[in-house]
Amino acid sequence: MLEVSLFPESASSFSGEVDLLFFAWTGISIFFSLLITGLILYFFVRFKSPYKGATGTPEHASWPLEVTWSVIPLLIALAMFAWGTKVFFRIARPPADAVEYFVTAKQWMWKIQHPTGNREINALHVPVGVPIKLTMTSEDVIHSFFVPAFRTKMDVLPGRYTSLWFTATKPGKFHLFCAEYCGSEHSLMGGWVYAMEPAEYEGWLAGRGPAQRPAESGQKLFAELACDTCHRGDQSQRGPGLEGLFGREVQLASGRTVIADETYLRESIVSPGTKMVAGYAPLMPTYQGQLNEEQLNQLVAYIKSLTTTTADTQDHPPTEPESEP
């Protein structure tokens, strides 16, 4: 039995906007295609050479015509550019209240961690109607997280974080593809996004058993690695304090300033010498190769939580810590 589909399902808060933009462009394209092919075919028949050796009427340039057919397409293109950019900014910028999930890509699977700490592979369960932000990184090559029904995708890079967000608008099971070629099993590196009614999602989560939230795992890891030997948060500390660091501007020894975002925090763990904070000696050892991406994310989540501990706890009541598998 052959299934035929000609148009993808539309299941995110902005998928309708993308489709509308696409239909508008398709309409414009059909109009110009018909206009030009129509004219060409008409001229072909109408101006067929009447006798052997006939020549066409010499027609030299016409400024008004040239200007007209430069300016009209230009105006259409600029209008569509403005519209397309507006839609893009909506797709590219997650809302502040989005719930953060963590995605690690590796050849050839998607590893996903829920804000509750629950994990799944090649599947992502999300509640309908809640803005979801995925913070993503890769353990090896470049991958790309693509959900056609949501009309969004984002490359997943090694060595830094990228993010993608969506709000699912209806329950269902939607394709997840890797869109950036990543080697042998690229075409098998996929799975499903399951959008569920919030209550159903809560039930599903409960069925998964207890888990530890990334920030809590990070706090434990922070202590295990003895990071607090230097990052103590008092005056005599050898490392910069981390309280309230996330999102703040940091003065570097090189004279530059950077915003302390996730990628900066991660980089400062794996390669502390790259962006030294002004006033500190380069004492910290590198953790490159000693921590996996999930552990790095836990540390980052912990450092982030040092800013907003209370709010975070209210959003997601802590569950019982699970024993490490």
Place this chain on the structure above:
Amino acid sequence: MSFDLNAPAPSAGDRPADWPHNHYLKDKQGLRSWLLTKDHKRIALLYLVSITIFFALGGLMALLIRIELLTPAGDLMEADTYNRVFTAHGVLMVFFFLIPGIPAVLGNFLVPLMIGAKDLAFPKLNLASWYIFNIAGLFGLWALLSGGVDTGWTFYTPFSTTFSNSYVVATVLAAFIAGFSSILTALNFVVTIHRMRAPGLTWFRLPLFIWSHYATSLIILLGTPVIAITVALVAIERIFQMGIFDPSLGGDPVLFQHLFWFYSHPAVYIMVLPAMGIISELIAAFARKRIFGYRFVAVASVSIAVLGFLVWGHHMFVSGQSVYAATIFSVLSMLVAIPSAVKVFNWTATLYDGAIVYEPPMYYALGFLGIFLIGGLTGVMLATLGINVHVHDTYFIVAHFHYVMVGGTIMAYLGGLHYWWPKITGRLYPAFWSRLAAIAVFVGFNLTFFPQFIVGYLGMPRRYWAYPDEFQVLNVLSSAGATVLGIGYVIPLIYFVWSMRYGQRASANPWDAIGLEWETSSPPPTENFLVMPTVSAEPYDFAGRERARALEAAAKEAEVV
């Protein structure tokens, strides 16, 4: 253009008076005379043989891809084999067919003939470029035969530098070497066009084919060194583990994409500008009219060349670059569409009030217009950020760039071959079969690639060896179309080879066209022109020629009376 007032308007079956004359094909005989030739026309034919072989190999790979994709499961070959096959398809077609194709064959043959020169400025460099090209090709084939490469023709890092277990270094070396042959050809064109034009042939009397080759040569000269450096860096990181692109070595993977597309986007214009040049020639010749807005079309070629260097970031809208960079690249990409649109409008306007003759090359020109229109319109769609995010790296992109690069460039290349074949070989080919082939290519092409727009918007990612069931019907259509397209490519191969021996002899100007290349015999003598031509008129001055012919007829009549 000047024209020979004494030449009668040729009619069908006209036998040139001076046939058989001494010409470049007969001048010297033997393999040695070909392999050591400095004649641009013979070098063009050497290139024709080389790129036809690469095109056939690339086409064979396409055939394997289309057979594999007939079914959703990956069943014909292993995933690793499939990855090597699509990479070979891309590398062969891009670096060894599309980029050199029109300039090295038709450009090589025609640039000196169209400007009234005896040869290119540096004939020995021209021959060297062919040898370099073949050495590069052999490297590529060696990599292919020893097991192939599985990175895709884009060589994205860090996959290509750290993770791939295939012959990456040999393949990028092949692309690196091929770049030198492009540079030598482009340098030759620029110098020749600047210094060796016939007396009276001012810049705005140049055929549009020359303008487009000039613009193309500028892109090659400015862009090729960047891709050479980029692929060299890939080889260095791969061999010496130096951290350039791989973040685990301290590199930046997105840096590679910037460097790669800085060349590889303009490379699209290396492919399509010469194609546009051919279309201008065909439309003028068969509408019997000067190209409408000649200067606008000429300047459009140069603006495309310049703007083409400013839009590379539109390949990277979802690569993690800043949203503001994406916005700027989006608007610049919209701008580059305008000169292309101007060309299409001017070609259409040229047909108005023409005296159109339905010769075979014109079928290809028509096919080009239809296909390029869709390729161009989907291009501006893709430059629109909100749409690009969804269709990036899907079959929508695959369809779009095949419309521009295959539908556009190959259609024009075939049209050009059909147009100048009588000049190149001195023979005509069967008109019926050539019309049939043009129609087969057009129908087959659209059947192959139009369904890919739909399957792309549905969400099928590119470079997939296996895919979900619901994409099958459209993929089967694509494969069916590819069969028709393949037949459309094989028919000309057969009758072109056939015509070299059995084709009807062609006169100097079998299409009754205007241009210096039609004023010398078919095939031309080794030195191109026995008498140095001079130019005293605008290009494609059909009306002027008609007046001159009428005057002459009147004078003859008066003589008789």
